Amino acid sequence: MAAQGRGGLRSSTFNTAPEGGNDFQRRGPGHARTGSRNYEGNWRTQGQSQDQPTNVGQTQGFQPGHRSRGSVNQSMSAIGGFQYNPGQAPVLPLAGQMMMPQMYNQQLNPMQISQLQALQAAQMNSQQFQGLQGSQHAGQLGGPQQQQQRKTLFTPYLPQATLPALLGDGQLVSGILRVNKKNRSDAYVTTLDGLLDADIFICGSKDRNRALEGDLVAVELLDVDEVWGQKREKEEKKKRKDITDTRSGSINQGSQAAGQADENNPPEGAIRRRGSLRQRPTQKKNDDVEVEGQSLLLVEEEEINDEQKPLYAGHVVAVIERVAGQMFSGTLGLLRPSSQATKEKQEAERAAREGGNSRSNDSRQQDKPKIVWFKPTDKRVPLIAIPTEQAPRDFVEKHQDYADRIFVACIKRWPITSLHPFGTLVEQLGRMGDLKVETDALLRDNNFGSDEFSDAVLRSVGLQDWSLAQEDEAAIASRRDYRDEKVFTIDFNGSAELGNAVHVTSRPDGKIDIGIHVPDVTHFVKPNSLVDREAKKRGTAVHLINRFCPLLPPKLSGEVCSLVPGEERLTVSVVFTVNPVNGAVAEGDSWVGKSIIKSGGKVSLADIDKALTDASTYDNTTVPVNTIQILQAVAQKFREARLGAGSEPIAPLRLLQQLDDENQLVQHNIFDSTEALELVEELMHKANSYVAQRLAEGLPDKALLRRQAAPNPRRLQTFVERMTALGYDIDASGSGALQNSLFKVEDADLRKGMETVLLKSMQRAKYFIAGKTPKVVWPHYTLNLPLYTHFTNPTRRYADIIVHRQLEAVLSEGKIEFSDDMENLVKTVELCNTKKDSAQNAQEQSIHIESCRTMDKKRQEVNGDLIAEGIVLCVYESAFDVLIPEWGFEKRVHCDQLPLKKAEFRKEKRVLELYWEKGVPSSAYVPEDERPKAAASMRMSNALAAARQAEEAERVKKEREEAARKQTVTGTISTDDVDALFDDDEDDTSDVTEAMAGASLAERPTQSVPGSPARSTSNAGTLHRTRSDSKVPIAEAVETRLTNKEKYLKLFTLREEGGDYIQDVTEMTRVPIILKTDLTKSPPCLTIRSLNPYAL
Structure with missing residues (x-):
């Protein structure tokens, strides 16, 4: 073991x-x-x-x-x-x-x-x-x-004891596994410390061998051509199966309801090609809605095809370590929504047709199941079997009442004979749609537990009446004293946690001293103390749009280590002596060490912006306006030197900046920035870079540094070629040159669009240990710095605490030893990386939830379609991606959701031609496979399957209720995939897809959409429901169309040929987009459609 x-x-x-x-x-x-x-x-x-x-x-x-x-x-x-x-x-x-x-x-x-x-x-x-x-x-x-x-x-799995030898002699390699969100049958393993020059492709769930997202796995490499051949074979089989399933028009392929289609016309739901337009299977549509609709930006894995096969392929032979404290939010269902559930439904239908009795169903109805099924919100995670006794007491009898409840579960074991893991139900969070519940859920999905600290941790802090007078006099005397300097605290977001202070002092020689001060957290948080272990477990504070989860107990982060004006505080400071003309800092003109400060005031980011944009509105009396202006001038010189910028204004590139660190000031739009934020961050970059140099010199083996890899060469080259073809001059010879190319784009929205496309080639920054990583990969690409670390926020990042301890050892010149051994240090770094990425994901998900709620309110206010301008980022054969700058979202427009006769993709010119149906609004269009007839067939089968499980009188009653319900619903019920493990594999226990699961929405509590018609029909923005134009009076509708025509017609490139109404969609152009929110899902979904220019 x-x-x-x-x-x-x-x-x-x-x-x-x-x-x-x-x-x-x-x-x-x-x-x-x-x-x-x-x-x-x-x-x-x-x-x-x-x-x-x-x-x-x-x-x-x-x-x-x-x-x-x-x-x-x-x-x-x-x-x-x-x-x-x-x-x-x-x-x-x-x-x-x-x-x-x-x-x-x-x-x-x-x-x-x-x-x-x-x-x-x-x-x-x-x-x-x-x-x-x-x-x-x-x-x-x-x-x-x-x-x-x-x-x-x-x-x-191979025994753990055998792995070191096998890894050591090269028979296996290890790395972190990630699962493709858009196609969970594909996974990739990134080897540690860049051992291999490319990711290892893992084909299918069997080769993934029960490993989950983020696991550290041992991999045996396989022949790429053979793996690729098997993948192609599986995809071809799946395509054939999708066609068969979709054409059936019913859950039961042999049912007469499904066989009544006109032979001269394609059956409803049949997969057809109209030009380059491809109709996706219903299952694929539902996957895309949730994966694309529940995130701010689209996530695309490396494209692999016959021309660009993966360099490596392999299969997992052992899981070395799993992500700490891994939890999943999701819903709870009574039946596994495939395989067994489908068989029961089919037996019931067959019995109904034959008029016989279904004793097996009767007996199953009486038997209480021993497990229930937990369906995680994260589609990369398979269904989890939960013992029934852990579910609410009345769950079996009233499982439909829990369809809109969010639960949390974890995995305990996964036998080799089971398609699905077995787990434990941890807690019930509450109802979908509740903001606190949704926020709790996203925190659990990112492996963050309760915000609160245990009583034991709180008691261990002590420091009830701490003051500087209680500290050792000799220790105080060894610190630099900045209490007489004009130090002021920077307030990022109005919280009690004030972690940065600055002072500016003019020197007689014309130079300027700029001091950057951060709390001396390690003075109070000793290694391996209870507080230290808790902080290490948390890894980082989490800044959400409506919530803050701290790293340290409030006594530390909000009091003793908060740089409150008027209070003496212990700090670690970096002081630069700067030439204000060129921003140069001469060698020997920098200092770092322990200090004492007493802040004389506090300035918010809003105050700084006032000082920089309109000094007449600046009303902060504690910090002179010229002090802020001096800082801005110096920060501008620092930035120019770092990026090699010329005379062009340096525009903020917030997406690229967030590859290193999430925002402390959380905005509704991830592109939003201010001059104040850019100023403060530049000062912090300077301090972090200097500390990194000192650590690399003083602790060459153990220094904890931060790096960002260069962009993916192929994707970067594709980006350059596409932008060059559109007339933009892009220099990708280095980070500074690349960013300066973007600075030259005057249109802010187009620049954001380019930044979004460029982001697809970039990776997030990572912590690393100097002695374990080749120097060639040490640089931080986006920041364009050869050495970098995180030092300036020890109250919100555990990595900074480690850096502070290392810095103390370096500054002591051998008197203090940094005692962490290499093995534990490497594990700490990996934990910090995991938590850092999780905090970034949680922040983006929080912004997504709040933005969807805001959009829904705005849609109700306009009493019609919510329309925004989008920038086309990339066109494909049957879809195109857009960025919506107003909201900071990137989404995909799927052409099979639009009223089109066909589409044609001209690859050589990268133009997508849309052939529109004249007069059909996009918002009112219902695709063929989602129209009422197909839905009626599905509901009929579901009703028959459920009817045989009750007495004849109850059966008749249910049929009447079902018939009445059909009359109130105009669109089809969307299905959701649930066989989250072997969707691509050939095992006979998982051949039945979710589209054939045989349970209606109301009967399927594992769906993320609640089953109550009353709830679903109230949401007019749901993609899989028909929007009724009768909700808006005719006179108002006419006025709205005229207004939209005046607003948006100029954005289209249109032509008419041979009776066809054609729109050309090209990259880096504007198009009007209809935004649709669905708050009934957890998390909420945002889907989009392109406006039909011939229906304005």
Whole structure:
């Protein structure tokens, strides 16, 4: 049993036993692979030959990307089912009294032996899962004998004890796994410290082998061509299946309701191509709505295709560590919304048609299920099986009442015989739509627990009546005293946590001293204290638009370590002596050390903006206006020197800046910035950069630094080519040159659009340890600095606390030792990276929720469509991406949601031609597969399936209620995918898609959309509902159309040819966009449609 990892969910804590060993004679674990070559080379030495025979006792590695798809998994299963007799090859005795043959005189390598041992151990312990897990699969296996031989769906993990040797000699590589949000069958592993020059592609859920987003995994490299061939085969099969499912028009393909389509016309929902316009399957639509609609910016993984295959491919053989404290918000459902639920519905329908009795349904109705199903909000996470006793007491009887409740769950184990993990229900947060509940949910999804500190932590702080007089006199005397300087505190957001102060002093030689002061947190937070451990666990404070989650208890962050005006405080200061003419700081003219300050006043960012834009409105009496103006002039010189800027004004590039640090002042629009914010951040960059230099010199091995990798070369090149084709001069020779190219774009909205496209090629900055990382990757790309760290915010970032401790050791010149060992330091850095990214994600999600609520209010005020101008960022065959500068959102317009005859994509000129239906407003258009007829067919099947589970009288009553309900709904009920694990795999237990799950929206509590018609029909902005024009009086509608025509017609590029009404959509042009919000989802959804210029 391995030790606890980051999240306490070590791979070896998962039970991975199949029910019976004989199953491996029939089918190997994981992929059904053919015979393995079992090459034993080393991936670090790609030139070695693989064809030489391997002698007994030799153990070599293998080469990256060249192991056959028939890898160790099939070899293991073949050996497990091998029938030994005296005429066969010799047998090797292994631990645990196992016997393993030497097949074909080939020596097994250590990894194969370890994997076989894990598999045999799993088999011997399989009986302990006969309870909870066995009950869930009994219905799929068909009998007691089959239940004992349950299929092994995943490969057992290699023992943790074997991993160091396998990683050390190159047989495995390790890295952090991430799952593609848009296509969760694809995943990628980024190797630690840039060991490989590209990510490892993981194809499918079986190769991902139960690993989750953010896990540190061990990966065996596979042959890229074979993996890619398998991916193409799966995608082709899925396309064929999507066509079959969609054309059925009904959940039951054999039902007569589905078979009544006119043979001369394509069935409703059939996938058709109209020019380049492709109709997405309903399932894909629903995925896109939630993935794209519930985030500020679109997330796109590296494009992979036949021309641009991944450089590496592999499969996960072990989870080394899981994300600490991993929790998921979501909804709770009674049935697994595929497989078993579908079978029950189909049995009920068949019984209804045949007029027979369904005893199996009756018995199932009486049996209380042993598990219920938790559907995470994050679509990258699979369904989680929860013991029924953990659900609310009345959940089984009244599960529909909980359809709009948000719960929190965590994963406890994931057997190799189960498609889904087993977990624990942690808490019930409350109803969807409640702002506090939604905020709690996003915090849990990003692995942040309660805002409150435990009583033990609060008591351990002490410092009830702290004052400077209580400190040791000798320690005070060793600090620089700035109490007589004109120090003032900067107030970012009006909170009690005041973490930065500045002073400006003119020198007789004409130079200026600029001091930057931050609280001396490490003086009060000692290593491994209770407060320190709590701060390390939190990693960072979280700034949300309506909430703040602190890093430190309020006694520290809001009092003792808050630079309150009029109070003496212990600080760490960086002081620069600056030439005001050119902003130069001569060597030797900088100082850093411990200090004491007494702030004489406080200035807000709004005050600074007044001083810089209109001094006559500046009314802060504690800080002279000329002091702020001096700081602005110096900061401008710092920025010009850092970016190599010329005479052009330096525009804020907030998206790029947020790749390093989230905003302390949270705005509704992520592009919003002020001169004050840019000024203060530039001063902090200067201090952080100087401290990084001191750490790199004084602690060359252990220095905690921060870097940002250069952009993805291919994506950056694509960006340059596209912008150049549009007439913009883009110099991508370096970070400064690239940013200066954007500064020259005068139109602020177009510049934001370019910044958004450029962001797709960039990565977030990361903390790293100097001695563990090659110097060539130390620079921070966006900031254009060779060395950088985080020093200036120890009250909100735990990494800054570590930096302060390291700086203290460096400044002591050997008197104080930085005692953290390298292994613990590396783990701390990885935790800080994870928490930093999580805080950024949480902040963006908070802005998204608040913006959707604001949009919905504004839509109600205008009593019609909410329309905004968008900048076209990228065009595709059947869609185009837009940025909405007014709101700071990036969304995708899907052409199959528009009233189009067809679309044509001219790739060479990057123009998307839209052939519009004249007179059909986009907001009122309902796609064919979402029209009432298809919905009626689905509801009829659902009603039949539910009716057979009750008495005849109840059945008739339900049919009448269903018929009445149909008359009130004009659009189709959107389905949602729930088989969040094996959607792309061929396992027969997961072949049924969510579109065929056989449960209506009201019967499916695991849906993120509540099932009550009363709630759903009140939301006129939902993409999958028909908006009725009768809600607006005709006279008002005419006036609105005229107004829209006057406003927006000039934005279109239109033409008429042969009776067709055509709009040309090109990149970096403006188009009017209809915004639709759906607050019934959790989190809320924002979807968009392009305005039809021929319906204005």
